[in-house]
Amino acid sequence: MSHQDGDQELGITESKAHNTGEWYAELVQKAGLADYAPMGGFIVTRPRGYAIWERIQDHLDGWFKDTGVRNAYFPLFIPESYLEREKDVVEGFDPEVAWVTHGGYEELEERLAVRPTSESIIAPYMAQWTRSHRDLPLRLNQWCSVVRWEATETKPFFRTKEFLWQEGHTAHADREGAWEETMMRLDQYERVYEEVMAMPALTGRKPPHDKFPGAHTTTTIEALMPDGKTVQGATSHYLGTSFAEAFDITYADADETEHPAHTTSWGISWRAMGALIMTHSDDQGLVLPPALAPEQVVIVPIWQEETKADVLEYAEGVAEDLEAAGHRVHLDDRENRNPGFKYNEWELKGVPLRIEIGPNEVEDGEITLVHRPDGESATAGRDAVGETVQEHLDAVFATLYASAEATLEGEIREAESREEILGTIGQHGGYVKAGWCGDAACEEPIKDAIAAEIVMVPLDRDEAPIHEDCAICGEPAEETAYFAKSY
Amino acid sequence: MSHQDGDQELGITESKAHNTGEWYAELVQKAGLADYAPMGGFIVTRPRGYAIWERIQDHLDGWFKDTGVRNAYFPLFIPESYLEREKDVVEGFDPEVAWVTHGGYEELEERLAVRPTSESIIAPYMAQWTRSHRDLPLRLNQWCSVVRWEATETKPFFRTKEFLWQEGHTAHADREGAWEETMMRLDQYERVYEEVMAMPALTGRKPPHDKFPGAHTTTTIEALMPDGKTVQGATSHYLGTSFAEAFDITYADADETEHPAHTTSWGISWRAMGALIMTHSDDQGLVLPPALAPEQVVIVPIWQEETKADVLEYAEGVAEDLEAAGHRVHLDDRENRNPGFKYNEWELKGVPLRIEIGPNEVEDGEITLVHRPDGESATAGRDAVGETVQEHLDAVFATLYASAEATLEGEIREAESREEILGTIGQHGGYVKAGWCGDAACEEPIKDAIAAEIVMVPLDRDEAPIHEDCAICGEPAEETAYFAKSY
Numbered sequence: 018m019s020h021q022d023g024d025q026e027l028g029i030t031e032s033k034a035h036n037t038g039e040w041y042a043e044l045v046q047k048a049g050l051a052d053y054a055p056m057g058g059f060i061v062t063r064p065r066g067y068a069i070w071e072r073i074q075d076h077l078d079g080w081f082k083d084t085g086v087r088n089a090y091f092p093l094f095i096p097e098s099y100l101e102r103e104k105d106v107v108e109g110f111d112p113e114v115a116w117v118t119h120g121g122y123e124e125l126e127e128r129l130a131v132r133p134t135s136e137s138i139i140a141p142y143m144a145q146w147t148r149s150h151r152d153l154p155l156r157l158n159q160w161c162s163v164v165r166w167e168a169t170e171t172k173p174f175f176r177t178k179e180f181l182w183q184e185g186h187t188a189h190a191d192r193e194g195a196w197e198e199t200m201m202r203l204d205q206y207e208r209v210y211e212e213v214m215a216m217p218a219l220t221g222r223k224p225p226h227d228k229f230p231g232a233h234t235t236t237t238i239e240a241l242m243p244d245g246k247t248v249q250g251a252t253s254h255y256l257g258t259s260f261a262e263a264f265d266i267t268y269a270d271a272d273e274t275e276h277p278a279h280t281t282s283w284g285i286s287w288r289a290m291g292a293l294i295m296t297h298s299d300d301q302g303l304v305l306p307p308a309l310a311p312e313q314v315v316i317v318p319i320w321q322e323e324t325k326a327d328v329l330e331y332a333e334g335v336a337e338d339l340e341a342a343g344h345r346v347h348l349d350d351r352e353n354r355n356p357g358f359k360y361n362e363w364e365l366k367g368v369p370l371r372i373e374i375g376p377n378e379v380e381d382g383e384i385t386l387v388h389r390p391d392g393e394s395a396t397a398g399r400d401a402v403g404e405t406v407q408e409h410l411d412a413v414f415a416t417l418y419a420s421a422e423a424t425l426e427g428e429i430r431e432a433e434s435r436e437e438i439l440g441t442i443g444q445h446g447g448y449v450k451a452g453w454c455g456d457a458a459c460e461e462p463i464k465d466a467i468a469a470e471i472v473m474v475p476l477d478r479d480e481a482p483i484h485e486d487c488a489i490c491g492e493p494a495e496e497t498a499y500f501a502k503s504y
Numbered sequence: 505m506s507h508q509d510g511d512q513e514l515g516i517t518e519s520k521a522h523n524t525g526e527w528y529a530e531l532v533q534k535a536g537l538a539d540y541a542p543m544g545g546f547i548v549t550r551p552r553g554y555a556i557w558e559r560i561q562d563h564l565d566g567w568f569k570d571t572g573v574r575n576a577y578f579p580l581f582i583p584e585s586y587l588e589r590e591k592d593v594v595e596g597f598d599p600e601v602a603w604v605t606h607g608g609y610e611e612l613e614e615r616l617a618v619r620p621t622s623e624s625i626i627a628p629y630m631a632q633w634t635r636s637h638r639d640l641p642l643r644l645n646q647w648c649s650v651v652r653w654e655a656t657e658t659k660p661f662f663r664t665k666e667f668l669w670q671e672g673h674t675a676h677a678d679r680e681g682a683w684e685e686t687m688m689r690l691d692q693y694e695r696v697y698e699e700v701m702a703m704p705a706l707t708g709r710k711p712p713h714d715k716f717p718g719a720h721t722t723t724t725i726e727a728l729m730p731d732g733k734t735v736q737g738a739t740s741h742y743l744g745t746s747f748a749e750a751f752d753i754t755y756a757d758a759d760e761t762e763h764p765a766h767t768t769s770w771g772i773s774w775r776a777m778g779a780l781i782m783t784h785s786d787d788q789g790l791v792l793p794p795a796l797a798p799e800q801v802v803i804v805p806i807w808q809e810e811t812k813a814d815v816l817e818y819a820e821g822v823a824e825d826l827e828a829a830g831h832r833v834h835l836d837d838r839e840n841r842n843p844g845f846k847y848n849e850w851e852l853k854g855v856p857l858r859i860e861i862g863p864n865e866v867e868d869g870e871i872t873l874v875h876r877p878d879g880e881s882a883t884a885g886r887d888a889v890g891e892t893v894q895e896h897l898d899a900v901f902a903t904l905y906a907s908a909e910a911t912l913e914g915e916i917r918e919a920e921s922r923e924e925i926l927g928t929i930g931q932h933g934g935y936v937k938a939g940w941c942g943d944a945a946c947e948e949p950i951k952d953a954i955a956a957e958i959v960m961v962p963l964d965r966d967e968a969p970i971h972e973d974c975a976i977c978g979e980p981a982e983e984t985a986y987f988a989k990s991y
Contacts, residue, residue, distance in 0.1 A: 052629065054579045055586065056616065061629055064574035064644065071575065087551035088558065092541045093580075093618070093649055093666050094602075099542065112608045115581075117618065119603040120653035120665075129543065131580070131604065131618070142539065142548055157551065162580055162648075166607035178607075179580050353638075 028361065033300055037244040041172070041295055048303040048366055050294070051173040058171050058178035062287075065366065066174075068311040070181060070287055074160060076213050076308070077183065077285065080205045086156045086185060093161075094129035095138045103137035103263070110134070113165040115178075131164040136282065139186050140264035147278060150190050150270050154198065155278075158185040174291030175248075175504055182286035188266055188278040192257075195279035199255040202283040203236045206251035209285075214293045215306040215417040216240055217425050218250055219448070221473030221499065226457035229282075233257035237473055239499070240292045241425050245446015247472050247501040248292045253283035288504075297390065297417050303367030304390050306417055307410040312347040314339055314406055315368045317359045319375035331379045335372065335402055342403025344410075364389060369413045370406065390416050435462060435489050438500055442469045448501045452484035452494030459489035463500055471498040515848065520787055524731040528659070528782055535790040535853055537781070538660040545658050545665035549774075552853065553661075555798040557668060557774055561647060563700050563795070564670065564772065567692045573643045573672060580648075581616035582625045590624035590750070597621070600652040602665075618651040623769065626673050627751035634765060637677050637757050641685065642765075645672040661778030662735075662991055669773035675753055675765040679744075682766035686742040689770040690723045693738035696772075701780045702793040702904040703727055704912050705737055706935070708960030708986065713944035716769075720744035726959055726986070727779045728912050732933015734959050734988040735779045740770035775991075784877065784904050790854030791877050793904055794897040799834040801826055801893055802855045804846045806862035818866045822859065822889055829890025831897075851876060856900045857893065877903050922949060922976050925987055929956045935988045939971035939981030946976035950987055958985040 029047060031040035045051050050066030053059075062070070078088075094117060100110065110133040117129040132138070139157065147155055160183045169176050185202060189195040203220060210218045223235040229252065238250035261267065261277040269275055297304040307313050318332040332348055339346040347368075349359050356373070363371060373385040384402065386409050387394040393416075397405045428447030432438040441449050442463075453459060453471065460471050474496045482494035516534060518527035532538050537553030540546075549557070565575075581604060587597065597620040604616040619625070626644065634642055651666045658664060672689060676682040690707060697705045710722040716739065725737035748754065748764040756762055784791040794800050805819040819835055826833040834855075836846050843860070850858060860872040871889065873896050874881040880903075884892045915934030919925040928936050929950075940946060940958065947958050961983045969981035 052632075054625075055583055055628075056579065056581060059579040059581065061579065062577040064576050067576050068574070070577075087555070089551050089554050090549040090557075090649075090668065092543065092546040092548065093651065094543060094546065096542055114608060115604045115616075116606040117602045118605045121599045121601060121655075123653075129602075138541075141542075145539075162577075164580065168608075181577065 028365065029300055029302055031300075033243065033298070037242075037295075038172070040300070044298055044302060045173045045294065050303070053171065053173075056178075058167070060171070060173045060177050062181075065311055066290070069290055069293070069305070069309050072309045073209065073213065073285075073289060074183070076209055077205060078160070080208070081158055081185070084201060084205075085154065086158045086187075088159060089157050090159055090161070091132075091135050091138050091142075093132055095132055095135070097128045097130060099137045099141075100130055103140075110165070113167060115164045115166050132161070133163055133165050134284075135159070135161075135163075135184055136186070136260065140260055140266065140280075143186065143188050143278075143280075144264050144266045147188055147266050147268050150268050153268055153278065154187055154189045154194055156185070156187045156198075158183060172291070174287045174294070180286050180288070182284050185281070185283045187281045188261065189280070190268065190270070190276070190278065192279050195257075195281050196255055198281045199234070199236060199253045199283070202281070203238065203251075203253040206238050206253065206283075206285055210238060210240060210250060210289070211418075213306065213308045214289070214296075215414055215421060216293065216296055217418065217422045219425075219473065219499070221476055222478075223252075224453075224457070224460075224471045224474055224498065225455075226460075227471070229254045229256075231256060231259050231263075233259070236476065239448075239472055239501075240296070241428055241447065241501075242292065242295050242504065243424070245428065245442075245502065246504050247448065248288065248504045249472070250289055250292055251283070251285035254281060256280045256282060296421055298367070299390075301361075302365030304417070305367040305369060306414050307369045308414075310345070310367060310369050312345050312363075312368050313410060314344055314346045314370045314372060315359075315363045316346065316348045316372045316374060317356050317363075318348070318350060319356045319373060321376075324376040324379070327379050328374060328376060331399075332374045335374065335384060335399070338402050339406055342406070344403065344406055370409055372406075388413050388416065390420070431483060432500075433484055433486075433488055438463055438469075438488060439466055442500060442502065443467055446502065448472070448499045450483050450497050450499055451488035452482045452486050453496050453498035454487035454490055454492040455495040456487075456490070456492075459487055460498075462489065467502070469500050469502045472501045472503055473499045515852065516787055516789055518787075520730065520785070524729075524782075525659070527787070531785055531789060532660045532781065537790070540658065540660075543665075545654070547658070547660045547664050549668075552798055553777070556777055556780070556792070556796050559796045560696065560700065560772075560776060561670070563696055564692060565647070567695070568645055568672070571688060571692075572641065573645045573674075575646060576644050577646055577648070578619075578622050578625050578629075580619055582619055582622070584615045584617060586624045586628075587617050590627075597652070600654060602651045602653050619648070620650055620652050621771075622646065622648075622650075622671055623673070623747065627747055627753065627767075630673065630675050630765075630767075631751050631753045634675055634753050634755050637755050640755055640765065641674055641676045641681055643672070643674040643685075645670060659778070661774045661781070667773050667775070669771050672768070672770045674768045675748065676767070677755065677757070677763070677765065679766050682744075682768050683742055685768045686721070686723060686740045686770070689768070690725070690738075690740040693725050693740065693770075693772055697725060697727060697737060697776070698905075700793065700795045701776070701783075702901055702908060703780065703783055704905065704909045706912075706960065706986070708963055710739075711940075711944070711947075711958045711961055711985065712942075713947070714958070716741045716743075718743060718746050718750075720746070723963065724960055726935075726988075727783070728915055728934065728988075729779065729782050729991065730911070732915065732929075732989065733991055734935065735775065735991045736959070737776055737779055738770070738772035741768060743767045743769060783908055785854070786877075788848075789852030791904070792854040792856060793901050794856045795901075797832070797854060797856050799832050799855050800897060801831055801833045801857045801859060802846075802850045803833065803835045803859045803861060804843050804850075805835070805837060806843045806860060808863075811863040811866070814866050815861060815863060818886075819861045822861065822871060822886070825889050826893055829893070831890065831893055857896055859893075875900050875903065877907070918970060919987075920971055920973075920975055925950055925956075925975060926953055929987060929989065930954055933989065935959070935986045937970050937984050937986055938975035939969045939973050940983050940985035941974035941977055941979040942982040943974075943977070943979075946974055947985075949976065954989070956987050956989045959988045959990055960986045
């Protein structure tokens with residue numbers, strides 16, 4: 018785990034099926050995504066890792082801006098008294114805050130929190146900028162890093178003391194506007210999971226006892242990991258008027274009457290990257306969907322001395338055509354590595370599509386294409402190579418999506434009793450749907466026994482529960498609870 | 505200066521010519537670019553300000569990537585012992601470091617610095633990732649915020665304890681590669697000033713006594729502000745092998761012999777935005793070059809009740825055509841504001857081009873265009889409006905550039921004696937070129953008398969000095985020194 022390690026074995030040695038945690042840690046390092054920092058709980062995001070995050074950002078940032086969001090930047094530090102003010106509304110972040118106490122040689126008069134989240138520094142400005150109904154909706158977002166001093170084991174992108182994220186904060190004139198906003202951001206998160214990351218996911222509400230403190234409703238994206246645990250992939254909160262009332266975010270309507278605004282907040286962190294890596298990758302290394310791969314296609318030329326010039330010229334032509342068609346392509350023409358070595362290296366690094374070009378391909382005017390996820394290979398004509406590659410990249414996406422979808426569908430089960438919940442999750446992992454009375458106490462025996470919890474309930478509050486009775490206490494069920502172990 | 509201020513006067517009340525500092529502070533707030541944070545030295549970057557920074561980023565980030573740079577992300581915190589290690593090479597940042605001492609309720613075993621710059625956390629990883637000459641050049645960059653606890657007065661974007669910047673760090677096999685890198689980044693900074701920000705600038709070297717500590721050569725972009733002071737607009741450092749030797753960044757060449765790498769670092773901060781705002785803006789408010797303006801064109805329709813429908817329909821058509829042509833356009837069809845109010849507001853906010861559309865324009869199939877910087881107006885036909893607007897945006901850019909260029913050219917003077925340097929800068933500000941022996945002591949009497957200093961010397965070390973003798977001590981001159989007061 019030390020970043021001082023020198024020459025490591027190139028390939029992955031751990032098994033995804035048998036040692037998911039160790040496999041993940043090895044993969045992240047060997048695929049060049051991240052290294053461990055000298056301080057426990059922190060990581061260094063290497064270029065191949067950061068490039069994935071940048072592409073996730075690009076997709077979301079474009080959608081946010083298309084739907085009225087404007088980026089801003091608020092200070093890294095929050096005065097302690099500002100955090101205290103937020104305590105009226107939300108649980109304190111005190112146990113998790115990193116504190117700045119000195120500036121240069123001087124002790125500060127007031128400690129400064131390194132932002133664990135920015136509600137308490139953003140809300141006072143939202144109050145200042147919101148005067149009239151014409152100022153609404155006010156939609157702010159910032160991409161930044163936050164620090165939460167959690168004492169758990171480091172897992173790159175899943176659990177780190179500092180992490181990168183985006184936090185959106187909006188104010189609206191009424192409940193309807195704020196609720197639409199909450200659902201629009203949830204939809205955009207679901208879209209980035211499904212359409213960009215090739216990950217089908219569930220959407221739902223957090224049970225009342227697990228909402229963001231102060232929120233009226235916390236909606237969530239839940240993604241199933243291959244070890245049967247769920248990841249909270251992003252959240253979007255409808256905050257009602259509680260924050261607006263605490264921070265005086267009020268507006269004058271057309272009749273000059275003052276009202277509190279209805280606010281929302283929503284965020285996605287680089288944990289989404291962790292979920293992406295864990296979902297698709299395998300014992301050969303990283304697997305990425307085409308939209309997020311730093312290189313979408315690698316061309317590996319295969320030559321002998323006498324065929325080298327022809328093969329390379331042909332390969333360069335293919336590379337140029339692919340670039341012109343807008344694909345991200347890399348021609349691996351290294352002299353000091355043989356094709357087999359190159360195959361392994363690019364499989365480790367997660368390039369979705371490999372094109373092999375040898376003397377046969379040159380002679381026949383063809384290319385050989387190999388899909389990273391399943392090794393499926395095909396031969397195609399040299400002409401219209403840009404379109405051919407697009408079709409194969411689409412096929413790679415479809416393979417990834419279908420595989421994740423099949424897994425998810427098979428991992429949603431039902432149970433009618435406490436014993437059945439425990440047994441089903443214990444044996445299979447995944448989600449177990451059960452009738453639930455709505456009392457947090459009914460989660461306790463599941464939590465205590467197998468550390469599973471209610472990770473969501475259906476978005477629609479009017480949806481009839483799956484069973485008439487609560488699987489735990491036998492009282493009438495109010496909702497369908499999704500039990501699962503969680504990251 | 506409080507962010508609690510409520511209804512302010514809309515327009516700028518200070519004069520750029522007479523109270524540059526107060527004018528700037530008022531402008532930044534009233535144009536909606538930034539507000540003051542509750543902690544002294546920190547600011548809140550509002551959406552209109554952040555959008556300018558995003559566009560500067562986009563230009564540079566694209567050029568960086570086109571020339572082999574890959575973005576990464578290193579931790580926000582640096583252990584104190586790592587900073588100490590860097591002290592072998594560079595002056596300590598100790599007096600300016602914000603220290604994290606507590607995580608949650610626990611005191612940390614080792615204090616963590618909030619990054620003031622990242623050499624000391626990046627270099628050890630560059631050492632780890634550099635094994636063979638095939639790993640070079642290694643080019644890393646990160647966009648992030650840094651904290652330097654300076655006790656000076658806050659000036660948004662110019663002087664803040666936290667600021668946004670980009671820091672590039674590269675390693676190369678030899679001096680030539682690293683020097684080319686240094687100059688390429690300097691060229692890219694010059695290009696963003698000249699081609700994007702419409703600001704002609706000087707490029708040069710910092711005098712040896714003012715280099716980045718540990719650097720072999722510090723190159724700089726210097727931009728002249730309207731108050732006659734210069735701003736160091738970006739720097740690019742050739743670090744030689746000193747950092748590589750301190751941090752063991754070595755590589756094996758083709759013969760397996762180990763060599764220290766030659767490294768560079770280079771950065772530009774949001775101070776560039778400050779310089780941009782200060783250069784072009786005026787007593788009516790913000791002035792922006794088209795490439796950086798959140799809206800490039802505002803359409804103000806002018807109607808009476810009986811002409812309203814026609815005017816609005818026509819204006820909407822123009823807006824659609826401009827959007828389709830790729831321009832960022834806003835149609836200000838607010839009912840509760842008259843055209844004069846709208847003109848003033850958009851002038852304050854720095855929209856480069858205004859299009860006025862009234863019944864006459866509708867009848868004649870025309871539009872009226874007004875340039876923000878100089879109020880120049882023209883009438884043009886409704887057809888091909890996208891091209892017409894592009895021509896006018898280009899004209900606005902040319903006006904801004906020509907004005908800044910004329911100012912700069914008139915503000916580079918020569919002097920042959922200490923008295924002449926003092927008198928010329930004292931009377932006119934700007935740059936004064938003078939012969940210099942190369943001894944830092946000869947800067948002292950100028951610094952002591954009028955707080956001006958040697959802000960640069962020519963890039964070309966072989967360039968003959970402007971005069972034979974040092975203007976201060978009379979010894980033979982080695983170089984031409986550019987004296988100026990500096991931000």
